[in-house]
Amino acid sequence: MEHDITLTVNGRVESPTVESRTLLVHALRDQLGYTGPNVGCESGKCGACTVLVDGDAVKSCTLLAVQCDGSDVTTAAGIADESGTGENGSDDLAPLQEAFVEDHGLQCGYCTPGILATAEDLLAEDPDPDRESIRRALKGNVCRCTGYQHVVDAVETAAAYRRDGDGSDGASGEASD
């Protein structure tokens, strides 16, 4: 069975035709070319495929695309690009992304788009999370390179940037304090 669905991805309206069994991550990556979410464990544990659906962080490998018909989807790239088109190599990084660059919150980067989506969800709900809250929020995002110290640092820095309205105009190399 096929379904004509509508997704608003990073602000752009998309109308793919999907099978019942098509997972959201495959609709995004393979049909629509939004390669932000990565396919990792395929069993809902690693979080590399995390995107925001209607503002909530979800694992796009554990959702059917057709379940999300009519939803607003934001990938890691959509967090970055204020023009809303995303995935275009824009260097217009959001404060959250700046913070990951500055604090070395990634090594290979495979888990990073998922972590950014989860962190975005956290910071939207709690603008000033403590380190324990950040760790708890990121439980469903596995990183096999860095450990989590720098990831947590980066989310803390991002929270400070956002509270201070700083860090959105290029890497300054300065943490706000």
Place this chain on the structure above:
Amino acid sequence: MFPARFDYYRAESVDEALALLADHDDAELLAGGHSLVPAMKNDGREPSVVVDLDDDDLRGLDLGAGGTSVTVGALTTYADLAEDDRLAQVAPVVQSAAREVGDRQIRNRGTIGGNLAEAHPAADPPAAVLAADATVLVQGRDGSRRIPAGEFFEGQGQTALTDGEILTGVEVPGQQEVGTAYRRRTHPATGYALVGVAAVVSAVQGTVLDARVAATGVVDRAVRLSAVEDELLGSSVGDGLIERAAGKAGDGLDEERLRSDPQASGEFRVSLLETYVERAVSDAVDAAESDGMF
């Protein structure tokens, strides 16, 4: 990894879903999908039809008069339960368990109804609804019925639901006069509970008047620990009562039903269970004390 092919239908009411289930022999209900979709990808579950229950009436909390009970709609997400202040007042043990489920992304999408109907033997909410003495609300083509939580869980993936019935919600009695707690040890591989314990305790002047303690992860379904409850009941808190009660945690568990895997044998789970019973009951007693019951 892809699920096998199936036909997807979205049902915007329980009646519509019931009709779809009746029309298709091997249909499965999807209520968030965080058990079903992984099982369809990795565990060989291959329904020919999936009915996505998407009825807004099944989302959210409905408070009974005076906080005497709360009815939680089946499609309420764990995240909604975790954040709802009314639930913290009326049925905190359910909230505590919801906060422990999976991770943030799973809590954003998974639902209490899906969880209870799936009857995973290491899921957190079943222990909480048992300890809360809740009632499962069910609708079928011939009408609705109520199933006490204590009669609902029958085994791994097995419940008192019959073919074609839909779990529409769970009614939880108000727990204001008690202390409650949920404590769990997370399974290192699955993220479910290795052992989880929910405790609901009420007391007057240091004497336990009522105690309900339930465990998940240990046997093939969530169970009440009646030996622990009996030890607590009518006794004075102090003089090692909680430790003594926790020592009974394994009593009455069916050894044939003990769960075991490479991370934790059945014996180890029972050993952990004693520790987690002690922690949960202690926390529940502390919560009751802070409400001035002791």
